[in-house]
Amino acid sequence: MKISFSKISMPQKHNLVIFVYEGQKLTGSLKKIDLKTEGQISKAIKRSNFTGKNGQNIEVISPNKMNISRILLIGIGDIKKQDSLLAENIGGKTANLLNKSKVEIAYLIMDNLDGMQITFEKFCSHLLLGLRLSNYQFNKYLRNKLKERKNSLKEIFFMVNNFELIKKDFNSTSKIIDGVFLTRNLVSEPANELTPKSFAEITKKLEKPNMKVEILLPNQIKNLKMNALLGVAQGSINEPRVIVFRYNGGAKNEKPLSFIGKGVTFDSGGISIKPSQGMEDMKWDMGGAGVVAGLMSCLSNRKAKVNAIGVVGLVENMPSGSAQRPGDVVQSMSGQTIEVINTDAEGRLVLADILWYTQKKYKPSIMVDLATLTGAIIVALGEKYAGLFSNDDLLAERLIGAGKKVNELIWRFPLSEDYDKLINSQIADVKNVGSRGAGSITAAQFLQRFVNKTPWAHLDIAGVTWGNSSKPTVPKGGTGFGVRLLDQFIRDNYEK
16 A cells, blocks of 8 residues: 655545544634535534544545545544554554445545644554554455455555654654564465475565575584474474574674564474364464564664564474374483473474574573464463563563553563473473463473573463454454564664
């Protein structure tokens, strides 16, 4: 969808959208258009009891004396309550309304407003971000039904006086949305198309002068002794990969931030095979890796003033004659031995090696890993919150704060020695699952054994990576949850 900016003028064709706050009188652009239509707007408002409440809208088809298709009035609610998240939801709902009416091109008019919790420029910028987020579709594989299921909205002309600041802010923040869309695309791909190899090939194209993308092949992974990761991959004909993103936008001697992602491009459960019902969803078990790719692309595109490392481990977990068995013992890159009780607890085995690799090789100031790690987190939190586990209170607080700003919410769970004891093994240093209870916590306890003393946070995003219903700015499907959260976290705490 293309978005252009201009000063307010009367459109001569297509469709017109006017945003109205609660209790707004017929002034400014609204008054001019009412006069132009011989009072048709004021009559429609009176008939429908439209007051400008958030969620209200009225439509005037083929208005008098105007050569346009329709005028759509959209209520934004109480002017004093407007913030960035409300603006994005208004933008998302606007895109949905326009698509429902099969609108291809629309002019949006916004008169200057005062009294909001954010600046008028920020409000407009976030409204347009909501439009973009809502208008996303993954229709790559639609053929016969593409035309009837494709969003109609192609172009927006945003008309507002003094638009230059809005345009600048939108162009900057829109680069974040490009990262979100990359993540949504990766998560939406079917597993026969998105293998560890093809994932690596896609992300290699993200390389730029300010970001290097290194692909570690199976022999290199073996030489690094990442046997926990290799054990997960050994049952599949699709060989593993490890991707390392290195972005340099900060001071030369500044320690990097690091972000680590689980990338299981399909998870059958291995020998501990999953039930067949719902197994098709396991194409998005690489959600954590998708977030890291989207985030690193975003940092590179907007030239963030930090140094950052992104590391993802890519495997496919399949049952076969060569697959890892329950009861096997592997020695991880750290030297710690792991008893594999359940081959469907594979994500933590992948993360064990790449967490160790990241903190040993790059000595980052922090590590944040993301993984669709446990079904238990969905039982606990549903699809609203991601689970947070951390060995550092300040890091946890900063992540929670950033999540609130972009409506990507996270809830912190405990870590303790009592939980850690549940994953002690009789024949190895650690086992990959604990008891029946506290499944998400014992998974995080397992990961903590591979981070040493580096400030670390683990985000279990199993419940928020895929949406089963649409929201104003998140269509059903891959959500891209995590990209905006981490970008906001970096902006708030590390960029000067």
